[in-house]
Amino acid sequence: MTRPKRLRLSPEERRAQILDSALALLERRDIEEVSAETVAAEAGVTPGLLFHYFGSQANLRLAVLRALTERLVASVRPDPSLSYAGQLREGLAAFVDQTARHPRAFLAVVRLSTGGGAEVRSLRTEVRRVLADWILTRLVAAGAPETPFLAIGVPAWLSFVEEALVQWLGGSGLSRQELVDLLEESGYRLLGLTVEDPELRSGVLDRIRRAPDGTADPA
Template sequence: MSTGVRRRMGVEERRQQLIGVALELFSRRSPDDVSIDEIASAAGISRPLVYHYFPGKLSLYEAALQRASDDLASRFAEPHEGPLGARLLRVMGRFFDFVEDHGPGFSALMRGGPAVGSSTTNALIDSVRQAAYDNMLSHMGVVGEAPPRLELVIRSWISLVESTALIWLEGKRIPRGELEAQLVHDFAALAAVAATHDEELSTLLRTLLKDEPGDGPFADLAARLLTLASS
């Protein structure tokens, strides 16, 4: 039978609880609209106790962004098995899982939210982008420094994925699955155009694409382009 006595949390356990509560609230509303009082109430503690663990809303917000950015960065990790197109489609699926589950929080992370312009927030955003970039190089089998045009393609594509997700959140007017496939196609298109100017990149793409199945996303793109060209 329960005695109704609450277990006292340790310092780090309480900090992690508050970060989790803040993230949950930020997933439903912009961090600008969430007060310390709401976070305290949801955590079942007093407002002064929140300030015991975090000196202010900004520090709690940055801690929540740290956890969110770690989670988001991990979405780009994918076992190096199977064709590249299918791998990228799975990556986009996990990325948009995060975007859909943490809409306002994702927007705040990408746009800065209450901490816009802060060095901490900028560093977190850069860490997500770098993790995505490193994973993309790994998926393509590139070790060490990437050829300049490939670096440009990947970093441009990552920016496109971010901006597309932010626009999509405003109304979700395009079915999510179609958008995920479109972004995979966008990567292939950007890489193909760049490869026409770079023999090294062209060789790399030919090696990657030779294992693409006839029903994969890259083959689907090629079929659509052929249909367009013949119309």
């Protein structure tokens, strides 16, 4: 009886397979437990092959966290068919869901980036930059003035979102929907503080609640 031929993966496919296995492992273990040996066993490869692709255990962990942050950014990518308000709501829901799926990794990124890990800190900074750019671009397109208040307020709000997620993962008692509602409402409160003129603020709110086809979100 002949054995079926094993599918030979390209180097890119093999590396992606190893990262997928490491991410699956990260759903059950802390980042410190994601070792070359445990990931190799999860992926069904030898530790030597893993070191061939990643060089070291530290590089492997960094690659895992980088892959996770890339997936996070992809998951909150705005849907252009929605209003800006809808994009915010869906993006926050996706952010919460991704964090809930990989809570250990999210907490590891927050912890390591504040504890001197330059590479991890750069990942966290990049995610914040992308999200801040998306939000600022849409607010300005809706008529919000480009002021220092807005430039400071949006990154500060993203810090609030991160800390709220940390508290929620620690057992805040809020449901998933209650958390999404809190984050969304806090964003609108920020807009109220950064756009002080009532008439201008009302116009901005109206525009961000209208989809490209002109339909308005329900109040």
